[in-house]
Amino acid sequence: MHSLTIAVKDELVSAVSDLTSQRVAELSTILRFAGGLHVIGGNIAVEVELDHLETAKRVRLDIRDIFGMATDAAVMQPSGNRTYPLYVVRVRQGGETLARQTGLLDSKKRPVRGLPNKLTTSPMGDLAAIWRGAFLATGSISEPGRSAAIEIVAPTGEAAMAMVGIGARIGIASKAREVRMAHRIMVRDGEAISELLTTMGAPGAVAEWEKLRERREVRATANRLVNLMMPTCDALPKLRLLLAPESSEPWSFSARTSRSTCSMREIFAWVSAMPASMSSDTMLIHP
Numbered sequence: 001m002h003s004l005t006i007a008v009k010d011e012l013v014s015a016v017s018d019l020t021s022q023r024v025a026e027l028s029t030i031l032r033f034a035g036g037l038h039v040i041g042g043n044i045a046v047e048v049e050l051d052h053l054e055t056a057k058r059v060r061l062d063i064r065d066i067f068g069m070a071t072d073a074a075v076m077q078p079s080g081n082r083t084y085p086l087y088v089v090r091v092r093q094g095g096e097t098l099a100r101q102t103g104l105l106d107s108k109k110r111p112v113r114g115l116p117n118k119l120t121t122s123p124m125g126d127l128a129a130i131w132r133g134a135f136l137a138t139g140s141i142s143e144p145g146r147s148a149a150i151e152i153v154a155p156t157g158e159a160a161m162a163m164v165g166i167g168a169r170i171g172i173a174s175k176a177r178e179v180r181m182a183h184r185i186m187v188r189d190g191e192a193i194s195e196l197l198t199t200m201g202a203p204g205a206v207a208e209w210e211k212l213r214e215r216r217e218v219r220a221t222a223n224r225l226v227n228l229m230m231p232t233c234d235a236l237p238k239l240r241l242l243l244a245p246e247s248s249e250p251w252s253f254s255a256r257t258s259r260s261t262c263s264m265r266e267i268f269a270w271v272s273a274m275p276a277s278m279s280s281d282t283m284l285i286h287p
Contacts, residue, residue, distance in 0.1 A: 001030070001043060002140060002141070002143075002175075002210075004141055004142070004143060004144065004205070004208070004212075005043065005139070005140045005141050006052070007205055007208065008139075008141055008197065008202050008205075009052045009054070009055060009136055009200070009206040010203050010206055011054070011134055011202040012132050012135065012200060012202055013054040013055055013058050013136065015025070015201040015256040017129065019125070021122075021123075021125075021126055022125065022126050022128075023062055023066060023120065023127040023129070023171055023216075024066060024102070024252045025119060025122055025133065026062075026132055026133035026136075027062045027066070027102065027118060027128040027133065028058065028103055028116060028118070029065070029115075029119065029129075029130045029132075029133030029134050030048065030050075030055070030134075030136055030137045031046060031048055031059075031061055031104060032100050032102075032103070032104065032112075032115060032116065032119075032132045032137075032155065032159065033089070033133070033137035033138050033152070033153070033154065033155060034048045034049055034050055034137035034138055034266070035047060035048035035049075035104070036048075037095075037099060037104060037111060037174065039104075040092060041156060043052070043092070043094040043096065044099060044105075045068075045090060045091060045092045045094045045095040045121070046090070046091040046098050046099055046104065047088060047089070047091075048088070048089045048090075049086045049087070049088050049135065050087050050088075050089070050207075051084055051085075051086060051087070051118075052087070052136065053087055054057070054086075055136045056073065056087035056088075056089050056136075058136075059071075059089050060073065060089055060255070061097070063089075063091060064126045065210050066109075067094075067098055067101065067271040068092075069091055069093065069094045069097075069098060070088075070091075070093060071089050071091050072089070072090045072091075072092065073087065073089055073090075074088045074089050074090070075088070075123050076088060077086055082213065089229070091221040094111075101117020102116065103115075103117065103118050103119065104116070109111075111160045113156050113159075113287060114156060114158030114159045114162045115158075115159050115162040115166075119162075119166075122163070122166075124169070124170070127166050127169055127170050127223070128170065128199045128201065129201055130163075130239060131166065131167065131170075131196065131199065132200040133165070133171075133198055134152050134154075134163060135152060135200060137152075137173040138152055138153040138154075139151065139153075139199075140272065141193070141205075143212055143247070143273075144190065144209065144212050148190065148193065148213075149186050149187060149188045149193070150186070150187040150193050150196060150197075151184055151186055151187075152184065152185040153183070153184055154176070154182075154183040154184065154185055155183070156183060157176065157178070158184045159183070160176035160183040160184065160185050161176050163176070163185045164176050165284075167185075167187075167196075170199060171195070171263070172187060172192055172195060172196050173189060173192050174186060174187045174192075174200070175188075177253060190213060192240070193209065194210060196207060197209065199210065223235050234264050253271035
């Protein structure tokens with residue numbers, strides 16, 4: 001998992017809301033995006049797999065404090081293409097009750113396909129908690145660049161579209177796409193990423209993101225200037241011959257003008273030394 005993603009999740013976990021409704025909304029979203037229902041010994045059990053240890057601890061704490069249920073925990077070591085461990089939290093006793101209270105089951109004990117209705121109709125104050133829970137469950141963030149994005153893997157297309165709608169309610173532009181056989185919610189705009197991090201409750205991550213973004217922009221600007229200057233530096237000797245091949249006036253040109261030593265000051269000095277008698281027609285260089 002990327003270091004920036006870990007830093008964001010660490011900051012989000014450390015912020016605990018005082019409102020029970022927000023804690024329930026966050027926990028319900030985590031269970032929906034990273035959890036599943038299993039039948040063990042004829043009883044319904046709720047199981048969630050997380051890639052962040054502190055988030056798993058937070059889930060166990062919330063289930064105990066809010067719903068008063070005991071949980072089991074286990075660690076799945078890295079295997080195959082997965083290079084990081086998974087932390088499994090399981091509720092055996094009272095799993096069906098927890099599933100119904102968090103919206104994983106409807107009134108007819110059928111698993112919901114999208115987000116629970118209580119989440120999609122939540123008040124404005126709980127919407128940030130829903131996004132926070134989704135990011136803690138399956139979210140990731142990449143460094144600024146062409147592919148910079150906040151990406152959340154959704155369990156179904158309906159859940160992805162519901163998250164897009166919730167994002168629109170808080171002013172976050174996001175898109176739902178199916179990439180590599182998985183439904184994903186993508187936030188790609190740099191300003192939208194900063195705003196979403198602030199809304200979820202990660203101001204420290206926003207400062208780090210903006211610092212990396214500014215450094216990336218400075219590097220990109222420097223690269224564009226270098227690419228612009230390279231052809232100019234290489235063309236200076238040829239340009240002198242094309243402009244005034246028979247000129248008898250002195251026209252100084254530094255032999256140090258090369259791909260590695262050419263600078264804007266040298267180019268300006270060289271251009272200013274051009275003969276004043278040259279007409280504008282002479283300045284045209286045809287291929």
